[in-house]
Amino acid sequence: MAGIYIHIPFCRQACHYCDFHFSTNLSTQNEMVKAIVKEIEDRKDYLNEEVNTIYLGGGTPSLLTSDQVVHLLNTVFANYDVCSHAEITLEANPEDLSLNKSKELAEAGINRLSIGVQTFDESKLAWMNRAHDANDSFGAFEKARQAGFKNISLDLIYAIPDHSRERWESDLKAITDLQPDHISFYGLTIEEQTVFGRWEQQNRLVQVPEDEAAKQYLFAIEYLEDRGYQQYEVSNFGKDGFHSRHNHGYWSGIWYLGVGPGAHSFDGESRRFNVRNNPNYIKAIKEGLPFYETELLSRIQRINEQILTQLRTVKGLNLSMLQKDMDVDFQELHADFIDEISHQELIEIADGFLRLKSKGFLVADEIAVRLFFSE
Numbered sequence: 001m002a003g004i005y006i007h008i009p010f011c012r013q014a015c016h017y018c019d020f021h022f023s024t025n026l027s028t029q030n031e032m033v034k035a036i037v038k039e040i041e042d043r044k045d046y047l048n049e050e051v052n053t054i055y056l057g058g059g060t061p062s063l064l065t066s067d068q069v070v071h072l073l074n075t076v077f078a079n080y081d082v083c084s085h086a087e088i089t090l091e092a093n094p095e096d097l098s099l100n101k102s103k104e105l106a107e108a109g110i111n112r113l114s115i116g117v118q119t120f121d122e123s124k125l126a127w128m129n130r131a132h133d134a135n136d137s138f139g140a141f142e143k144a145r146q147a148g149f150k151n152i153s154l155d156l157i158y159a160i161p162d163h164s165r166e167r168w169e170s171d172l173k174a175i176t177d178l179q180p181d182h183i184s185f186y187g188l189t190i191e192e193q194t195v196f197g198r199w200e201q202q203n204r205l206v207q208v209p210e211d212e213a214a215k216q217y218l219f220a221i222e223y224l225e226d227r228g229y230q231q232y233e234v235s236n237f238g239k240d241g242f243h244s245r246h247n248h249g250y251w252s253g254i255w256y257l258g259v260g261p262g263a264h265s266f267d268g269e270s271r272r273f274n275v276r277n278n279p280n281y282i283k284a285i286k287e288g289l290p291f292y293e294t295e296l297l298s299r300i301q302r303i304n305e306q307i308l309t310q311l312r313t314v315k316g317l318n319l320s321m322l323q324k325d326m327d328v329d330f331q332e333l334h335a336d337f338i339d340e341i342s343h344q345e346l347i348e349i350a351d352g353f354l355r356l357k358s359k360g361f362l363v364a365d366e367i368a369v370r371l372f373f374s375e
């Protein structure tokens, strides 16, 4: 099984916290779609397995016209062996989802929407420079359901400065009242190259203290699980049968093709990184010039990536797989550290898996790094 990721590098306006690759100059959207279509065709031999998931992410894929979505998907269908029950997700911003647009997306073959709600607090939406208000979010969800979408994910942000715990609880209540099939939530991180990064340097923004962020995170896990959403990864929760297959693919190390500027690909041995610049990407694709860099991963790097990604899942780190791959008793190798984090109630070991507990998810990456093999 393999996955395809299509990066749509345009946004209506720049959210103050975002450091993804996008441009607010929409004038090259048509040219960009043509370039991505060409990349999909040119790389048709990259995957020789059946494609199980297609994900249009960004940026803001819902800025595409329905015809452009159809064109992209038809190119994928014509060039890859896509399974008949593929999960096909499109990330959408609430302001883009009219009833008509939702119906057209469903007709185009999109069967899962991931809608960026972030918060229902109007003043925080404006502060973050989001292009929508809370009513747009309610309206988008309702229209997507009316258009027939049976698999909808909503995104929230926690640890927003000056956002009280009560406010966070009211966001969680509003989102669960809608009964989406899947919920993702992320702590607000302040990246240097963003407006918020500048504000922080100028002392105009103070991040939520770590212990408060942790309380909001742990509160949300309990809140969502009480309402029937199973946590399956650090930030992801789904109702039964609605865990994201695309995410699972990344975590289980399957091959994936990433097209568009800034997209990554993985073929089991190397990672390929497309240039993060719209005009350069379009020019290179048109003229047949290189538009990516490749990094060959060593066996140890690949195993360390598995440790990092598996640990972030509720299933946990498969210890017998490590024993087989590395011919080493992993528990014995890290006996002191494992003992220490067990006592801190960050992990548990059961049925051959090392699993993070809720508190452990807060420091998942730090724990993974301590468990890495060295070259």
Ligand code: SF4
Binding pocket: 010, 011, 012, 013, 014, 015, 018, 019, 020, 022, 058, 059, 060, 093, 116
């Ligand atoms: S809409 Fe999404 S990708 Fe675009 S700037 Fe905002 S957070 Fe970033």
